[in-house]
Structure formats: structure tokens, C-alpha cells
Amino acid sequence: MRSKLTPVILFVAVLLLVAFPFVGEKFYIQLIAKVMIMAIFAMSLDLLVGYTGLVSLGHAAFFGLAGYVLAKAAPQYAAANFWTTLPLALGACAVFALFTGFLVLRTSGIYFIMVTLAFSQMLFFVFHDTPFGGGSDGIYIYAKPEIKIGETALLDLEDFKVLYWFTLGLMTLVYLFLHRVLDSNFGRALIGIKTNEHRLRALGFPTFRYKLASYMLSGTLAGLAGYLAALQFGFVNPEILSWHISGSVLMMVILGGMGSLHGAALGAFVFILLQEMLSNQSWFGPVAKHWQLAMGVFIIAVALLLPHGLVGLGSTLKNRRKRAGGHG
Amino acid sequence: MADPVLRVENLTKLFGGLAAVNDVSLDLHLGQVHAVIGPNGAGKSTLTNLISGELTPTSGSIRYLAHGEGEFDLAGLSSDRISRLGIGRSFQKTNIFLPFTAFENCRLAAQSRQQRAWRIFRGASRYADVNAIAEHSLQSAGLAERGQVNAAMLSHGEQRQLEIAMCLATQPRILLMDEPLAGMGPQESLRIVALIRQLAAEHAILLIEHDMDAVFAVAHCLTVMVNGEVIESGTPQAVRASAHVQQAYLGEAHGDTHD
Ligand SMILES: Nc1ncnc2c1ncn2[C@@H]1O[C@H](COP(=O)(O)OP(=O)(O)OP(=O)(O)O)[C@@H](O)[C@H]1O
Ligand SMILES: [Mg+2]
Numbered sequence: 001m002r003s004k005l006t007p008v009i010l011f012v013a014v015l016l017l018v019a020f021p022f023v024g025e026k027f028y029i030q031l032i033a034k035v036m037i038m039a040i041f042a043m044s045l046d047l048l049v050g051y052t053g054l055v056s057l058g059h060a061a062f063f064g065l066a067g068y069v070l071a072k073a074a075p076q077y078a079a080a081n082f083w084t085t086l087p088l089a090l091g092a093c094a095v096f097a098l099f100t101g102f103l104v105l106r107t108s109g110i111y112f113i114m115v116t117l118a119f120s121q122m123l124f125f126v127f128h129d130t131p132f133g134g135g136s137d138g139i140y141i142y143a144k145p146e147i148k149i150g151e152t153a154l155l156d157l158e159d160f161k162v163l164y165w166f167t168l169g170l171m172t173l174v175y176l177f178l179h180r181v182l183d184s185n186f187g188r189a190l191i192g193i194k195t196n197e198h199r200l201r202a203l204g205f206p207t208f209r210y211k212l213a214s215y216m217l218s219g220t221l222a223g224l225a226g227y228l229a230a231l232q233f234g235f236v237n238p239e240i241l242s243w244h245i246s247g248s249v250l251m252m253v254i255l256g257g258m259g260s261l262h263g264a265a266l267g268a269f270v271f272i273l274l275q276e277m278l279s280n281q282s283w284f285g286p287v288a289k290h291w292q293l294a295m296g297v298f299i300i301a302v303a304l305l306l307p308h309g310l311v312g313l314g315s316t317l318k319n320r321r322k323r324a325g326g327h328g
Numbered sequence: 329m330a331d332p333v334l335r336v337e338n339l340t341k342l343f344g345g346l347a348a349v350n351d352v353s354l355d356l357h358l359g360q361v362h363a364v365i366g367p368n369g370a371g372k373s374t375l376t377n378l379i380s381g382e383l384t385p386t387s388g389s390i391r392y393l394a395h396g397e398g399e400f401d402l403a404g405l406s407s408d409r410i411s412r413l414g415i416g417r418s419f420q421k422t423n424i425f426l427p428f429t430a431f432e433n434c435r436l437a438a439q440s441r442q443q444r445a446w447r448i449f450r451g452a453s454r455y456a457d458v459n460a461i462a463e464h465s466l467q468s469a470g471l472a473e474r475g476q477v478n479a480a481m482l483s484h485g486e487q488r489q490l491e492i493a494m495c496l497a498t499q500p501r502i503l504l505m506d507e508p509l510a511g512m513g514p515q516e517s518l519r520i521v522a523l524i525r526q527l528a529a530e531h532a533i534l535l536i537e538h539d540m541d542a543v544f545a546v547a548h549c550l551t552v553m554v555n556g557e558v559i560e561s562g563t564p565q566a567v568r569a570s571a572h573v574q575q576a577y578l579g580e581a582h583g584d585t586h587d
Binding site for chain 2: 180181184185186188189192196198199200201202203205206207210
């Protein structure tokens with residue numbers, strides 16, 4: 001699935017993304033920034049689903065938790081400190097992952113899906129139904145966090161272009177980070193767990209610890225995405241913890257191609273841009289209201305025709321041609 | 329004789345009402361091959377799974393004299409813990425990582441001995457010591473030329489060899505080999521028999537095998553199981569001579585059983 005061209009294509013894609021704010025309109029620059037945040041979210045989930053073999057339907061818990069931590073930690077009308085709120089948000093996610101991980105990782109398969117969903121629903125109700133969480137109205141974050149060293153501001157996140165590049169930088173870093181991690185001893189063991197956990201244990205790997213570490217890393221990175229999302233939207237409400245979000249990000253991963261980092265990122269791009277396009281009234285008129293229908297058809301088509309997702313398009317076509325031609 | 333490195337005593341495993349292993353006792357010594365034979369369903373694989381931690385015994389003990397670490401009762405320990413204590417096993421039903429290359433299968437096995445999981449920024453292929461162990465075990469099992477082939481593309485016999493290579497790559501002191509020769513060609517069988525004999529010098533080996541020629545070629549000690557119970561145990565010569573065994577198993581089985 002990974003051809004020699006892949007790094008080149010990815011490099012060019014990043015260059016294009018760097019250049020985009022020089023030509024794009026504000027609306028689209030903000031849209032792509034949102035897409036890149038979701039790409040971080042999707043890559044974090046892919047670590048769990050595509051590389052460790054654990055299908056979670058509760059990943060929004062981390063995404064939302066980090067967002068709420070920022071909202072609660074920020075002073076009401078002044079800017080929050082980036083250097084304290086980000087570690088706080090990520091730390092909260094890591095701790096939440098550690099505690100829930102001990103329970104959810106005792107299950108597997110369909111039960112894992114159920115238990116992760118249950119935990120995220122519990123968190124949803126904590127923020128939805130207690131005074132602590134601000135109820136269904138949510139909480140506003142009036143000012144974007146400040147990134148300062150001493151008294152000098154490094155970046156002004158209020159500037160939508162700066163925020164865009166900042167997000168792009170983080171997305172690239174997360175990709176490179178995960179890429180390295182997955183090629184390390186730790187990453188190889190995770191892939192081994194996905195492929196044949198029973199055998200890996202027989203070889204002497206304490207697989208539970210590996211899965212817990214993977215779950216915590218995945219949750220923490222999802223927290224990074226959630227922090228950025230809350231920062232960008234300037235607002236959190238219980239919706240960001242809901243199973244809709246968990247379902248969407250899972251679809252992005254499957255759409256793009258499980259077990260491929262750039263596949264997960266691609267899935268986020270295609271999913272959100274398609275959603276934006278199909279629901280565009282000036283393009284599709286009254287039909288646009290029913291964009292979910294068209295989206296559903298698209299997802300079913302990919303699931304049926306592309307077993308390895310969009311990144312597997314090339315190899316799927318090649319295999320098909322090989323089979324049709326009988327040689328190759 | 330020196331003290332055994334592994335002593336199984338009165339081991340029993342019930343599956344519902346079925347006693348798959350029934351009051352079995354046996355010893356493993358360093359430098360020796362202890363073969364276990366018996367008809368299908370005798371409980372040989374269940375015995376292996378009890379020692380390796382895949383299954384928990386209903387009763388009985390498995391005492392292991394670990395190298396420099398004192399004595400352990402393995403009953404109830406997890407399979408990964410038992411493996412790390414130096415007890416390796418190969419599976420009767422090939423159990424490998426199909427999407428990985430043969431080398432990566434062995435490299436991963438060798439990696440299990442290194443406590444370096446926290447070095448998350450160092451490429452897994454860059455540990456020369458681990459790579460060397462993986463190469464060496466491939467070579468021992470006769471797969472030196474096949475390292476870069478995906479395990480799924482190996483022939484059935486080669487997959488059986490890989491199964492053994494992976495076990496070797498964990499560098500165990502005790503090897504539990506569950507029908508290592510089943511499904512292997514005659515050439516490879518000879519190689520593995522020679523390998524087992526060579527390994528026996530420094531390891532303790534539990535060999536489960538239907539191929540009687542191989543068993544009699546390498547075993548120092550032979551145990552016969554039928555319906556979960558040990559019906560005879562002793563030197564291969566003594567067991568061969570036993571009328572009881574002749575009647576229960578060897579007579580009809582010699583030379584022609586394979587599944
Ligand atoms: N997990 C299990 N649950 C229930 N019964 C089992 C289980 N595993 C094995 N058995 C039964 O226990 C008995 C012993 O099986 P086992 O696989 O140990 O035999 P074996 O001597 O290895 O046979 P073979 O030569 O065919 O490999 C059989 O009757 C089998 O059906
Ligand atoms: Mg068996």
C-alpha cells in the first residue's frame with residue numbers, strides 16, 4: 001500500500017497546504033484548518049483501530065474532554081496561557097485513558113466497541129447534565145490562548161492564517177511522530193497485537209501494557225485535536241463528546257484506509273470537504289438538505305469497492321487488473 | 329541423575345466432564361529430549377498448553393527451576409510471563425504473523441527478549457543484536473534464503489519451519505515442540521530432527537510427535553499418553569518393549585500416523 005512515491009506525494013501535499021492561505025478565501029482557509037484538526041483526530045484513532053486492532057466508538061470522549069478543559073481553565077474574558085492549558089488538557093486525557101483503559105482493554109471486539117461507547121456517553125452526561133459542564137448550552141472561549149515566551153508573543157492565534165499554519169505544523173508533527181513510533185519496537189509490537197495477539201503473548205510480550213500505552217497515546221493525541229477544535233471554534237458544548245463525532249472520525253479512518261496514517265488524514269479531508277460540498281445549497285439546491293443520503297451512498301460504495309480505503313485505490317485497481325488479465 | 333529443570337506433578341485439566349489431561353507427571357532435564365506420544369485426542373497438546381500458560385490447570389503443579397531466579401510454580405502464570413522465564417513453544421497448528429516477512433516474524437520474536445519498548449524513536453530494525461538472533465534462528469530452521477518472503481507466501485512446510493524458527497528466536501531454555509514435523513517434507517524433517525538433537529545438548533525439550541522414526545532417533549525419555557493418562561514412561565527401549573504400549577498404541581500406529 002505504501003509505494004516509493006508516497007513520501008513525495010505527501011511532501012508536495014504539505015507544500016500546497018502551506019501555500020493555500022496566500023490564495024484562498026478566509027472561509028476556505030478556516031475550513032481547511034478545521035479539516036487538519038480532524039486529520040489529527042483521525043490519525044490518533046488510526047493508531048488504535050488500524051495499528052492496534054482496537055475499534056473504538058468512544059474516541060470523542062478525549063476530543064471533547066480536552067476542549068472542556070481548555071474552556072474551564074481559560075479566564076472568562078482574557079486569553080488563556082497556551083503553555084499551561086495544553087499540558088493540562090493533554091494530561092487530563094492521558095489520565096482518563098489510563099483509568100478507562102484498565103477496564104475497556106479487558107474486553108475486545110464488539111464488547112470493546114460497546115464499552116468505549118459507554119464511557120464516552122457517561123462523559124457526555126457529566127457535561128450535559130451537571131452544572132459543572134455548563135449544560136447543553138456549552139461554554140464560550142472568548143479569546144484564543146496566547147503563546148508567549150516571557151512577554152513576547154510567539155504566534156498570534158487570533159489571526160486565522162497564523163492559526164491555519166499552526167494547525168498544519170502540528171498535523172505534520174503528529175504524522176512524523178506517529179510514523180517514527182510505529183516503526184519502533186513499540187510500534188512493531190502493536191502491529192503484532194493487531195495481527196495475532198495470541199501468538200505475540202506466547203512470544204513473551206505483555207500485550208496488555210502495550211495496548212494500554214497505545215490507548216493512552218491515542219487518547220492524548222485525540223485530546224490535542226480537541227484542544228485545537230475548541231480553540232478554533234471558540235466554543236464547546238456537549239455535542240463534541242457525542243457518539244456522532246466518534247462515529248464520524250471512525251468513518252474518516254475507514255474511508256481513508258485503516259492502518260495508514262496518511263490514509264486517515266486523507267479520510268478527514270474527503271469526509272469533511274464532501275460533506276461541505278454536498279450540503280452546499282448553491283450547488284445542489286434543495287437536494288443539499290439531504291446531503292447525508294449522498295454521503296451514505298459514497299461511503300457504502302467505498303466500503304464495497306475499496307477494501308483498503310481510498311489510499312488502497314492504486315493497489316486495488318492493480319490487483320483487479322491482474323486478476324482480469326490472468327498475469328501481471 | 330541431576331535435578332529436573334521442569335517437574336510436572338499430578339497435572340489434571342478438565343473440560344467440563346472430560347479429563348483431557350488426567351493426573352500426568354513427568355520431568356524435563358537439561359540436555360535431554362522427553363518425547364510424548366499417543367493417539368489423537370490423547371491430551372498431548374493440552375499438556376503443552378498447560379505448561380506454556382495457554383491453559384490453567386484444574387489441579388496439579390508445574391515446578392520450574394529458573395536460571396538464577398529460584399523456583400516457580402507455573403500453574404496460573406500468564407503465557408507471556410512463562411515465555412519470558414525461558415520456556416518457548418511451537419504450535420501444532422501453525423501460528424505465525426502472516427502479513428509479515430519470515431525475518432520480521434523472527435525479529436519480533438527476538439525483540440521480546442529486549443526491554444527496549446520505551447525507545448519509541450529508534451527504528452526496530454536498527455538493533456544489530458536482535459537482527460543477528462533472528463537471522464540465526466531462520467538459518468537453524470533452514471530458512472536462511474527465505475527471510476524476505478512474506479510468511480503468507482511460504483509453503484506449508486516452510487511455515488512449519490518458521491514456527492520453529494520463531495520459537496528459537498526467543499532463546500528459550502526449555503522448548504515445548506508440538507508436532508514440529510507434521511506437514512514437513514522428508515528433507516526438512518531430517519534437518520529438524522538434526523536440529524532437535526543439536527539443541528538437546530543445551531536445552532530441555534518436550535517433543536510431541538507422531539513420527540516414530542524421529543521420536544526414536546532423538547528421545548532420551550519417552551512417555552505414552554492415552555485418553556489423558558500416562559500409560560507408560562521410561563527409556564525408549566523399555567517403552568518399545570512394553571506389551572501394554574504395543575497393544576494400546578505402538579503396534580497399530582508405528583510409521584503410519586500423520587494428520
Ligand atoms: N479447549 C478445549 N475445550 C474442550 N475440549 C478440548 C479443548 N482442547 C482440547 N479438548 C479435548 O481434549 C482432548 C485432548 O485434546 P488434545 O488436543 O490435547 O489432543 P492431542 O493429543 O494433542 O491430539 P492430536 O494428536 O490430534 O493433536 C480431546 O478430546 C479434545 O477434543
Ligand atoms: Mg495435538
